Amino acid sequence: MSADLLQQLSAINPERVEDVTADEIADVLSRFEERRAVMDTATRDTRRRHEPSGPRRQRRGWLVAVAAAAVVLLGVGGVAWLARGGGDGTPPADDEVVVTTTELEQETTVTSEAPSEETTTTTATTSPPHTTTTTLPAFELPPPSAAWWSAVPAALETPFVRDILATGDGFVAATASADDWTAMVWVSDDGTSWTSVGTLSPDVAVSEMWLAEAGNTVVVANQQLDDGRQTAVVWSGPDPGSLTPVDTNAFIAGDRVQAVSRGGPGIVAVGENGPTTTVLWASVDGTTWERFSDEAGAFDRSRPLSIAGTEDGFVAAGVTIDAEGGNDAAVWTSRDGSTWTRLMDAAFGGPGNQWMDDVAVGGGGFVAVGASWLEGQGVEGAVWHSPDGVTWSRIRNDGVFTSLPPGLGESNAIIEAVTAAGPGFIAAGTGGIGDGDDYRDAGIVWLSSDGLTWERLPAEALSFSAEYLRDVEAGADRVLIAGQASMATEILLWVPER
Amino acid sequence: MASLTSDRRFSDLYEQHGPQILTYFKRRTDSETAKDCAADTFLVAWRRIDDVPADALPWLYGVARRVLANHRRSGGRMGRLVSRLAGFRPDADPDPETIVLRRADEAALVDAVNRLRPDDRELLLLARWEELPHAQIGDVLGCSAHAVDQRVHRATRRLAREFAVAVPRARSTTTPQPESRGEL
Numbered sequence: 001m002s003a004d005l006l007q008q009l010s011a012i013n014p015e016r017v018e019d020v021t022a023d024e025i026a027d028v029l030s031r032f033e034e035r036r037a038v039m040d041t042a043t044r045d046t047r048r049r050h051e052p053s054g055p056r057r058q059r060r061g062w063l064v065a066v067a068a069a070a071v072v073l074l075g076v077g078g079v080a081w082l083a084r085g086g087g088d089g090t091p092p093a094d095d096e097v098v099v100t101t102t103e104l105e106q107e108t109t110v111t112s113e114a115p116s117e118e119t120t121t122t123t124a125t126t127s128p129p130h131t132t133t134t135t136l137p138a139f140e141l142p143p144p145s146a147a148w149w150s151a152v153p154a155a156l157e158t159p160f161v162r163d164i165l166a167t168g169d170g171f172v173a174a175t176a177s178a179d180d181w182t183a184m185v186w187v188s189d190d191g192t193s194w195t196s197v198g199t200l201s202p203d204v205a206v207s208e209m210w211l212a213e214a215g216n217t218v219v220v221a222n223q224q225l226d227d228g229r230q231t232a233v234v235w236s237g238p239d240p241g242s243l244t245p246v247d248t249n250a251f252i253a254g255d256r257v258q259a260v261s262r263g264g265p266g267i268v269a270v271g272e273n274g275p276t277t278t279v280l281w282a283s284v285d286g287t288t289w290e291r292f293s294d295e296a297g298a299f300d301r302s303r304p305l306s307i308a309g310t311e312d313g314f315v316a317a318g319v320t321i322d323a324e325g326g327n328d329a330a331v332w333t334s335r336d337g338s339t340w341t342r343l344m345d346a347a348f349g350g351p352g353n354q355w356m357d358d359v360a361v362g363g364g365g366f367v368a369v370g371a372s373w374l375e376g377q378g379v380e381g382a383v384w385h386s387p388d389g390v391t392w393s394r395i396r397n398d399g400v401f402t403s404l405p406p407g408l409g410e411s412n413a414i415i416e417a418v419t420a421a422g423p424g425f426i427a428a429g430t431g432g433i434g435d436g437d438d439y440r441d442a443g444i445v446w447l448s449s450d451g452l453t454w455e456r457l458p459a460e461a462l463s464f465s466a467e468y469l470r471d472v473e474a475g476a477d478r479v480l481i482a483g484q485a486s487m488a489t490e491i492l493l494w495v496p497e498r
Numbered sequence: 499m500a501s502l503t504s505d506r507r508f509s510d511l512y513e514q515h516g517p518q519i520l521t522y523f524k525r526r527t528d529s530e531t532a533k534d535c536a537a538d539t540f541l542v543a544w545r546r547i548d549d550v551p552a553d554a555l556p557w558l559y560g561v562a563r564r565v566l567a568n569h570r571r572s573g574g575r576m577g578r579l580v581s582r583l584a585g586f587r588p589d590a591d592p593d594p595e596t597i598v599l600r601r602a603d604e605a606a607l608v609d610a611v612n613r614l615r616p617d618d619r620e621l622l623l624l625a626r627w628e629e630l631p632h633a634q635i636g637d638v639l640g641c642s643a644h645a646v647d648q649r650v651h652r653a654t655r656r657l658a659r660e661f662a663v664a665v666p667r668a669r670s671t672t673t674p675q676p677e678s679r680g681e682l
Contacts, residue, residue: 005607005654005658005661006622006625006654008604008607009607009611009623009626009627009657010626012604012608013626013627014524014525015525017517017521018517019521020516020517020520020521020524024520024529025516025517027533028516028520028533028537028540029512029537031533031536031537032536032537032540032541034537035537035538035541036544178541178542178545179542179545179546181564205564207567224564224567
């Protein structure tokens, strides 16, 4: 029977090599060339920023050879691609971004204490009293206008930006390499010019990554194992340029981290080992970790996707399976990171499916963002607000959490990231623009001055080519959004005027 | 500085293996995504042309596996939607999600393949769809040909078990067609 099965498996092969057409090969070459041009631009821009005298690597000759080979191999169908001109020899325009550096006008120092109530004996060992310095952005949001934002194309030489963290003196980015999926860390003073501080471990391929600061700079990543499973790996160091692997047995084969955050009690991570086992991790400084099980079953049939840390606890947001087998949003709270309570609120449910991708906390309370999906009606962004992390309401802004105003074509959106900026919030995601053959995915930005009332930036006015906005982060005096554009990461930057 | 030799080598690489790599992706995802992933795979080859071994196809398939995994993890909007919605149903794995089979037993076989562990699934598909010899599969997956022999044997047994479970379910949800094939 097994041999028959394998023969049947061969028989249901849906595609055959000989069925590939010349047009398809030409299309792939065209897409390859677009990526190569972006990569070339990224390399050139990076060298211009950091190695002004470095020679530019030229590799245009291959293009003619490949095109000729494609034509010989596949016939005249590939000629259409040749007519488009091939390689991009046009030097890019100089960076048009003018960054106005302003002094930080407000800095708030928050002194946090250990949780007042210890729910488990392990809490004391993972959450000793310590002091946290939190810098809150001082600026307020302007009226929605694309004019406030400028784009830095190909700011990072990889499209796989996983997390960006604002530090006291700039930003840190964690990425996976476009070549071999190794973990890389980048630093920037201004969000415009980025410098790689190197590959963390040359033999470790990573998928998701998170950054945290707790005295040390900490990187947590899911590592791809050769057998198809994952585990988690941690690097830590006094600064982004001095990260070394953390030797810990808190992470084992099969672990997959789903969210990481730093709060007053320390760094917490939530994840799973297999589809039904939730695992929690906690660390004071990123160098020593403890592993916990979800003994209360707070995460049963659920998955947290983001955690927001405050000076005295954590709020996690994600998704759960509802009574009908669909998905509802879900929120959990924890004082110490090891013991969690799931909140039950009608605001998390409703017709169809909904989930929370990201949660942020700031002067305006908590905001969670995600999407809702109703069979036959497409996907639209979803936003929830809470003044205290415990009581939540769904924000209903018809026509705002989509990609286009009503009546202007197919409109949908997923909101993937949110950050607090002073009393307001900035969210980013992806939506569809246009109809029919002109339909495309586009990065979308939403703004709120209080978390309750939201407006969408007119996407068509943004000078931003990234289709997928991955992360948004507010620094001391500026906000940046990281987006995936072909084979590089674009940064969308807003520096408030003073 | 890139040399004419490396340019020629890349040209030869694409000429010889471009259709195979595109087909690899077309078997596992939609046509547009397949083209994007094929372009990404050859971009890696272009950047690392000096690292590409003489027997390049397994190396390219290895890159292709990671390109597709990354695309499914962080790629298009609908891909994320599908993976997210599927993420809470431990029995469901949408790969290869674009395969649409209407006949119950074929659907059951696809279901059984999808329920395999990712490495088992890839192992069998590389053997039966890409028709790679076990030694080359070992190059793709980073193990010996002997290890591939053993893993194919075990994966096939798992496939048979999953198929036995999947057939009744598929037949209860799919209207059998007169020309349905396959034996129980």
